[in-house]
Amino acid sequence: MVNERAQLYTMEGIAAGLIMLLTTYLVLGSTSVYTPGDTHITDMQLEQVGSDILRVMDTPRNLTDSLQPNRTDLELIVSTTNGNGFYWNFTHDYLCNPKAVAKEISVECTDIQINASIWYVGNSNSPGSYLLPNPYSGGYLGIGPGVRVTHWIHTNGKPGSASSGIVPGDMRNEPQEVLVEVVMWKA
Amino acid sequence: MDFLVGFTIFILSLIMVANFVPSLLVGLQRTSGIDYDAVAYRTGVVLVEDPGETNPAQQFPIGGEISSYTMDWRPWELRVDKDQVSRFGLALARDTPNILSINKINKFFGCTTFSYSESLGEGLGDSDYREKLLFSSYQYGYNITLQNISPMKPGEPLLHLSIGEPYPAGYGYIRRYVVIKQNSNGAAINLNQRPEFNATSDGQPVQKFWIHLDGSVLYNKSIDTPFILDLQREPLIINISGLHFLLNNSDSPGNNTSPIACKSNLTAYNSGQGVPPGFREWNGSAPTNATLTRVDFGPTDNPQLWTTFIHSCDAVELNDAMCVKTLSIDGNNYQFPLTGGVNVADMINLSANHIDAEYFNQGSDLVITFTFQNNPPQTLVNGEYLYDYNRTNVTQPFLSTGMLEVGIW
Incomplete structure (x- = not known):
């Protein structure tokens, strides 16, 4: 007596096996997008440090300063488009300051590069940006891990004519809030 | 015979899947079992962004009569009894994250006794830091260090305050940059x-x-x-x-x-x-x-x-x-x-x-x-x-910069 029941069992076995293998493959594939815990924390620490430094740079030091047009180091840097000053302030006064050596440095100070951009709303109500250039860091090419931190600051107008080659023409010359965006990455 | 082949394929696949499952959790596994970095981050946030908390319903006698009570709204650094503090925080106020108070810093790091006077005073101990900052029944090891970047006052040596024990081999860590409000010299x-x-x-x-x-x-x-x-x-x-x-x-x-x-x-x-x-x-x-x-x-x-x-x-x-x-x-x-x-x-x-x-x-x-x-x-x-904001009358408060580090293990 020959029938097809055993062949059906075989096909069921193969189908069940395939389903299980496919499921396992999908599950493994989906978990592999999680970054390992340590890498994630390092990025988070660098992000926190960058965010803190911007906040500290944007705090006036005394009452007299707080009442002046450029109240803070950061406002003064942006209003004068001083990219070199920003780099030195950010790295040497805070991140890698030799007077206050951190227990743990998530990125070696000699290797770190930073780039600051200023985002504004232009005459046509569309956002625009420009780079605060510094001679020590090239552009971030998006290769390798980098973190991005931002901070809103107040400016009293378009930065002066000395930096007219850097600041785009459609930036309004009036008091406004601009976004300072800093990208930090390991060279 | 066909049944035997089908059953074998099924069993082999089951064994393969059973072998895969433990490896799914490898990425989430830590040798210690506790994410110390997360605890360090939380502790750093409490210290840098929070002014601390007291029990506002604290009752104390007026004029020696125990039956008279009033609410006590003073901040934690001005309390006489450290048991009235429910959470440490070094921020000046709720709306000033990263701006710390030198008076809170001095109290927290034990530079001044907790009470106004030595005779009443009782310093902070290990259990206070655990109960009012780390918030855990787990006995974390901790090290909290505050260093000045710019001097407290011109010409003064840089501040270096620390509580806790030396760092062991493995630990969780966070670093925060802050400014510190100095008192006016009056x-x-x-x-x-x-x-x-x-x-x-x-x-x-x-x-x-x-x-x-x-x-x-x-x-x-x-x-x-x-x-x-x-x-x-x-x-x-x-x-x-x-x-x-x-x-x-x-x-x-x-x-x-x-x-x-x-x-x-x-x-x-x-x-x-x-x-x-x-x-x-x-x-x-x-x-x-x-x-x-x-x-x-x-x-x-x-x-x-x-x-x-x-x-x-x-x-x-x-x-x-x-x-x-x-x-x-x-x-x-x-x-x-x-x-x-x-x-x-x-x-x-x-x-x-x-x-x-x-x-x-x-x-x-x-x-x-x-x-x-x-x-x-x-x-x-x-x-x-x-006594006002005229600099010729009263020296004005100013801010110095600093770095706070928290290590947890």
Whole structure:
């Protein structure tokens, strides 16, 4: 007596096996997008440090300063488009300051590069940006891990004519809030 | 036979899947089992972005009667009893993340005892940091370090404060950059350089000099939070010097021919020539001291109202208006209240820990009055000194930068 029941069992076995293998493959594939815990924390620490430094740079030091047009180091840097000053302030006064050596440095100070951009709303109500250039860091090419931190600051107008080659023409010359965006990455 | 093949394929696949499953969790596995970085991050946020918390319903007796209670809104760094603190936080206020208070820092790192005085004081211990900062039944190891980047005051060494144990091999870590609000150095009043306080006109009330604390000026909304002269939380310091320049020592005993060319109608006059109206007879030697008779505290319309609520910090009661840390006259310390007159050659230094918020707030208008004896040798001082945001009157608070590190294991 020959029938097809055993062949059906075989096909069921193969189908069940395939389903299980496919499921396992999908599950493994989906978990592999999680970054390992340590890498994630390092990025988070660098992000926190960058965010803190911007906040500290944007705090006036005394009452007299707080009442002046450029109240803070950061406002003064942006209003004068001083990219070199920003780099030195950010790295040497805070991140890698030799007077206050951190227990743990998530990125070696000699290797770190930073780039600051200023985002504004232009005459046509569309956002625009420009780079605060510094001679020590090239552009971030998006290769390798980098973190991005931002901070809103107040400016009293378009930065002066000395930096007219850097600041785009459609930036309004009036008091406004601009976004300072800093990208930090390991060279 | 077909069944056997099908069953075998099924079993083999099942075994393969069973082998895969444990490897799914490898990425989430940590050798320690605890994410110390997360605990360090949480602790850093509590310290840097939170001003701390006390129990506002804390009841304390008024005037020694246990049956009388009031609410206590003072911040944690001003509490006498550390058990009244429910959470440590170093931020100046809720709206000033990353801006820390030097008074909270000193209390937290144990630079000052928790109470106003050594005798009442009890320092913070390991269990306090665990209960009020780490919030865990797990016995974490911890190290919290604060370093200055810019000096607290020009020329001073950089601050380096630390609590906890040395770092072991493996630990969780976070670093935060902060600014630290320093206290004002208060009012340094050199009367030799402030002729406006020298009473030289006829009819001027002499022998009184008062410091005016106007709450509407000090707590004006236009002042950014970090730069407020916040006497509710920060020390009040008054240093008066140069008093001897205002003593009536132009009236030397050798000069007995005519009334002294002093414009005050209360000035001393040497005897022997008769005493003109408005002058007093004086046979004493050349004056070298003034005599401070009272220091009063109260609203402008009743300057002595709260004088009895000033105590020295050693004997402070919780509902006192002001606890005076130092009352120093020519370098010698005195206790409040002053009894009898005290000779003053040149300097008076008064520093109070803070003024209680019930007595001094935005609607307050207070004076601290120094009254000198109205007898020769007289102190020809008179006038109101404004404790305000004018830099020539009061040194302003400023911010220094620093770095806070938290290690947890």
